[in-house]
Amino acid sequence: MKKEPMMQNISLDTLFELSEFFKFFGDTTRIRVIHLLLSGEMSVSAIAEKLNLEQSVVSHQLRILRTANLVKPTRDGRKIYYALDDEHIGEIFNTGLAHILHKKKG
Amino acid sequence: MKKEPMMQNISLDTLFELSEFFKFFGDTTRIRVIHLLLSGEMSVSAIAEKLNLEQSVVSHQLRILRTANLVKPTRDGRKIYYALDDEHIGEIFNTGLAHILHKKKG
DNA sequence: TGAATACATGAACAACAATTCATATATACA
DNA sequence: TGTATATATGAATTGTTGTTCATGTATTCA
Numbered sequence: 160m161k162k163e164p165m166m167q168n169i170s171l172d173t174l175f176e177l178s179e180f181f182k183f184f185g186d187t188t189r190i191r192v193i194h195l196l197l198s199g200e201m202s203v204s205a206i207a208e209k210l211n212l213e214q215s216v217v218s219h220q221l222r223i224l225r226t227a228n229l230v231k232p233t234r235d236g237r238k239i240y241y242a243l244d245d246e247h248i249g250e251i252f253n254t255g256l257a258h259i260l261h262k263k264k265g
Numbered sequence: 266m267k268k269e270p271m272m273q274n275i276s277l278d279t280l281f282e283l284s285e286f287f288k289f290f291g292d293t294t295r296i297r298v299i300h301l302l303l304s305g306e307m308s309v310s311a312i313a314e315k316l317n318l319e320q321s322v323v324s325h326q327l328r329i330l331r332t333a334n335l336v337k338p339t340r341d342g343r344k345i346y347y348a349l350d351d352e353h354i355g356e357i358f359n360t361g362l363a364h365i366l367h368k369k370k371g
Numbered sequence: 372t373g374a375a376t377a378c379a380t381g382a383a384c385a386a387c388a389a390t391t392c393a394t395a396t397a398t399a400c401a
Numbered sequence: 402t403g404t405a406t407a408t409a410t411g412a413a414t415t416g417t418t419g420t421t422c423a424t425g426t427a428t429t430c431a
Contacts, residue, residue, distance in 0.1 A: 184287035258353040
């Protein structure tokens with residue numbers, strides 16, 4: 160046991176999943192959607208309007224997040240409201256944000 | 266200890282940087298390199314051997330991480346040792362890992 | 372010097388991912 | 402029913418990214 164404390168034995172498979180998971184945060188459109196949903200659920204059209212994006216773009220990215228179970232849709236009439244569906248999302252977002260803000264200070 | 270992530274006013278520019286930052290973690294090769302370096306510095310050839318990757322692949326990815334100041338090279342003779350150069354990397358890695366492991370449990 | 376070793380890098384290629392555009396589906400309401 | 406609204410989705414296009422291959426640079430040592 161000459162390993163340092165932070166090092167863990169992690170399978171190749173898990174590391175792959177981990178990188179796949181971080182990919183969801185590695186796109187400007189998706190991170191903006193995630194950021195928006197941190198304050199609560201919102202309909203597709205509202206997201207599109209707020210972010211000044213085409214509805215199609217938002218729907219496509221929501222599908223990616225939905226497939227990964229990061230967001231959850233709820234229909235109400237014609238509208239579909241999306242909410243974050245993972246308790247870790249805010250934590251990860253904020254951890255990354257702390258890094259960026261810290262870096263900005265120099 | 267706040268649980269709910271409060272919505273913050275974050276500039277478009279910062280959100281873009283944030284997504285760019287997460288991209289570094291969104292690649293299997295890079296996440297494996299990062300994981301390896303969590304246990305301490307290591308030479309390029311050692312990384313390549315340990316991960317069973319071409320030296321060229323490792324060098325290319327190290328350049329990306331180096332440019333982003335996520336790793337720091339130190340030359341010792343012909344070898345160049347790379348170490349993580351950001352205190353947040355381990356935190357972000359582990360936060361994401363916790364999510365993956367939690368998800369695996371069901 | 373010259374050869375060997377360690378690493379970096381540029382260009383080409385292939386794989387992948389995001390957006391656009393057109394269209395499809397589902398719902399509400401007249 | 403028919404029309405308008407809200408969202409989803411497929412296909413094509415474009416842009417981006419990772420790997421491969423070949424080669425270049427730096428260092429050591431004989």
